[in-house]
Amino acid sequence: MSKPRIYMHDVAPRDGFQNENVFISTDDKVAIIDALSECGFAKIEATSFTSPKAIPALRDAEEVMHRIKRQPGVEYTVLIPNARGAERALSCGIDEANLVMSVSETHNQANLRMTRDQSANQLSQIIETLADSSVAVNVSLSTAFGCPMEGNIAESEVLRLVEHFARQNVKRISLCDTTGMAYPSQVRHIARMAKASFPKVTFTFHFHNTRGLAQSNVLAAIDAGIDRFDASLGGLGGCPYAPGASGNACTEEVVHMLELEGFNTGVDLQKLVAVAARLPALVEHDIPSQILKAGHRLTKHPAPANAQSMGKAA
Amino acid sequence: MSKPRIYMHDVAPRDGFQNENVFISTDDKVAIIDALSECGFAKIEATSFTSPKAIPALRDAEEVMHRIKRQPGVEYTVLIPNARGAERALSCGIDEANLVMSVSETHNQANLRMTRDQSANQLSQIIETLADSSVAVNVSLSTAFGCPMEGNIAESEVLRLVEHFARQNVKRISLCDTTGMAYPSQVRHIARMAKASFPKVTFTFHFHNTRGLAQSNVLAAIDAGIDRFDASLGGLGGCPYAPGASGNACTEEVVHMLELEGFNTGVDLQKLVAVAARLPALVEHDIPSQILKAGHRLTKHPAPANAQSMGKAA
Numbered sequence: 001m002s003k004p005r006i007y008m009h010d011v012a013p014r015d016g017f018q019n020e021n022v023f024i025s026t027d028d029k030v031a032i033i034d035a036l037s038e039c040g041f042a043k044i045e046a047t048s049f050t051s052p053k054a055i056p057a058l059r060d061a062e063e064v065m066h067r068i069k070r071q072p073g074v075e076y077t078v079l080i081p082n083a084r085g086a087e088r089a090l091s092c093g094i095d096e097a098n099l100v101m102s103v104s105e106t107h108n109q110a111n112l113r114m115t116r117d118q119s120a121n122q123l124s125q126i127i128e129t130l131a132d133s134s135v136a137v138n139v140s141l142s143t144a145f146g147c148p149m150e151g152n153i154a155e156s157e158v159l160r161l162v163e164h165f166a167r168q169n170v171k172r173i174s175l176c177d178t179t180g181m182a183y184p185s186q187v188r189h190i191a192r193m194a195k196a197s198f199p200k201v202t203f204t205f206h207f208h209n210t211r212g213l214a215q216s217n218v219l220a221a222i223d224a225g226i227d228r229f230d231a232s233l234g235g236l237g238g239c240p241y242a243p244g245a246s247g248n249a250c251t252e253e254v255v256h257m258l259e260l261e262g263f264n265t266g267v268d269l270q271k272l273v274a275v276a277a278r279l280p281a282l283v284e285h286d287i288p289s290q291i292l293k294a295g296h297r298l299t300k301h302p303a304p305a306n307a308q309s310m311g312k313a314a
Numbered sequence: 315m316s317k318p319r320i321y322m323h324d325v326a327p328r329d330g331f332q333n334e335n336v337f338i339s340t341d342d343k344v345a346i347i348d349a350l351s352e353c354g355f356a357k358i359e360a361t362s363f364t365s366p367k368a369i370p371a372l373r374d375a376e377e378v379m380h381r382i383k384r385q386p387g388v389e390y391t392v393l394i395p396n397a398r399g400a401e402r403a404l405s406c407g408i409d410e411a412n413l414v415m416s417v418s419e420t421h422n423q424a425n426l427r428m429t430r431d432q433s434a435n436q437l438s439q440i441i442e443t444l445a446d447s448s449v450a451v452n453v454s455l456s457t458a459f460g461c462p463m464e465g466n467i468a469e470s471e472v473l474r475l476v477e478h479f480a481r482q483n484v485k486r487i488s489l490c491d492t493t494g495m496a497y498p499s500q501v502r503h504i505a506r507m508a509k510a511s512f513p514k515v516t517f518t519f520h521f522h523n524t525r526g527l528a529q530s531n532v533l534a535a536i537d538a539g540i541d542r543f544d545a546s547l548g549g550l551g552g553c554p555y556a557p558g559a560s561g562n563a564c565t566e567e568v569v570h571m572l573e574l575e576g577f578n579t580g581v582d583l584q585k586l587v588a589v590a591a592r593l594p595a596l597v598e599h600d601i602p603s604q605i606l607k608a609g610h611r612l613t614k615h616p617a618p619a620n621a622q623s624m625g626k627a628a
Contacts, residue, residue, distance in 0.1 A: 151612050180608065184575060212605070215529065245607040290525050294525050301462040
């Protein structure tokens with residue numbers, strides 16, 4: 001029997017690098033994306049065509065997209081906030097446009113400086129712009145599992161926005177746990193509702209590990225039939241509401257877990273960890289990845305010389 | 315309908331503090347244990363009656379046990395490695411003796427400097443010593459889900475040791491994932507086997523978060539009918555094989571998750587986080603707890619003034 005397939009997307013080059021204080025050089029960005037392209041991802045979020053003033057960390061979006069080596073079988077997606085971004089992205093050749101708005105009114109205004117209605121209209125314009133192109137559209141709905149300012153988010157609001165975009169023929173929707181508020185039973189419920197209500201939509205779930213629940217949420221979503229996940233190399237990508245807490249679900253932790261659970265992610269864990277190992281030097285700080293520190297569970301270790309003493313470990 | 319009950323044990327005063335480089339003063343140990351006693355735990359592992367030379371961090375075991383305020387409803391357990399330790403512990407009044415050996419021959423020799431047969435014999439002597447007392451006996455089986463030196467551990471070896479101790483009338487067994495090698499489907503399988511084979515034994519599962527799987531493993535164990543878990547305040551307690559990786563399952567992360575999942579842990583999360591907040595100053599380093607950093611998922615935040623910019627968060 002073949003193993004069930006789970007499709008992995010790495011978002012570190014966009015969602016991770018944009019959060020770093022140091023500027024990752026274009027050479028390094030291209031090298032990391034090219035290395036990720038060799039790992040077996042279904043999709044890589046390569047950059048963002050946001051205003052270079054708003055996000056200077058990704059001001060080299062065009063150059064990155066022109067220089068990376070596209071790997072057959074890998075989709076290259078980019079974040080596009082507005083019509084200007086769409087034009088820039090189209091000139092580079094992209095496979096998918098990732099459009100973002102929040103389910104939470106308060107978060108949308110704080111994060112995007114627009115009401116949800118304004119955002120939805122802006123996204124509709126981009127969708128129309130791209131309608132005649134070969135570029136796929138994905139809409140990412142932030143704060144789908146909770147808002148750091150509003151608290152709980154009604155599931156009906158999530159489904160209402162999915163329906164809004166499904167009516168515009170959007171076939172790909174990501175439900176994003178922007179600040180790590182999702183929990184397994186909630187994830188299972190939303191996933192079941194979304195799948196049942198919109199059987200033609202391909203859903204991606206995007207978790208953050210802010211409260212230590214990303215891995216459990218991935219398993220809960222799979223339980224409910226979700227088979228596509230965003231995650232970030234090394235766990236890069238923070239949360240402005242929880243300084244020092246973990247960021248995005250860590251790709252190598254998710255892949256390690258799914259491999260053990262008997263899923264086929266298509267991702268080569270050994271290659272992936274080798275790419276993650278390059279991150280601390282680039283971002284100039286320790287990264288949350290437990291797998292980078294501890295290795296695969298079957299990594300063999302010699303007996304520690306003096307670290308252990310009688311009765312110490314349990 | 316009442317919520318299903320899960321019993322939580324905090325092991326930080328023993329499994330956490332013994333791993334710290336700084337000596338936690340007896341006053342501070344007593345204060346932390348007394349604060350934990352107010353939180354609603356079923357059990358607290360307060361210290362270890364190991365040789366003070368072997369583990370100087372816990373050289374004040376007697377004084378700690380004499381000075382803590384025992385809370386009705388809380389069991390106070392201590393680690394006991396040998397007959398000498400049992401005598402010392404008995405003189406202090408304890409509710410439970412926690413005896414430890416490894417399922418892995420190699421790990422047992424590295425950690426306890428004895429063969430498994432020698433350890434089993436030594437544990438039998440302690441069990442006999444305690445047979446006439448009112449002290450309960452718990453046997454903790456280390457490396458039950460994998461050994462950092464041997465790799466996989468046969469489930470039959472785990473069950474063989476459970477049977478060995480069950481025959482000696484031991485009614486409490488902890489299966490310990492000493493170095494964070496357990497994964498959910500394995501946990502579910504071992505839990506089912508153990509429960510079905512030894513229905514009279516009360517099992518505790520003890521996970522480490524070394525590879526980011528502690529929370530998922532707790533949920534998998536609950537799936538299989540396990541209702542008692544060790545965890546460590548703040549996630550204290552390391553793994554000598556993975557420097558920098560997370561240690562024990564973090565109590566407040568487990569409690570936060572179980573509360574959201576609809577279980578009654580009896581633990582007051584707010585009080586618990588207040589105790590965890592005292593740890594960084596005591597241990598003189600940052601601690602792994604995500605809940606200490608990020609708070610409960612419904613902690614409300616003001617909109618960040620300048621942290622966010624257009625299209626940044628997903």
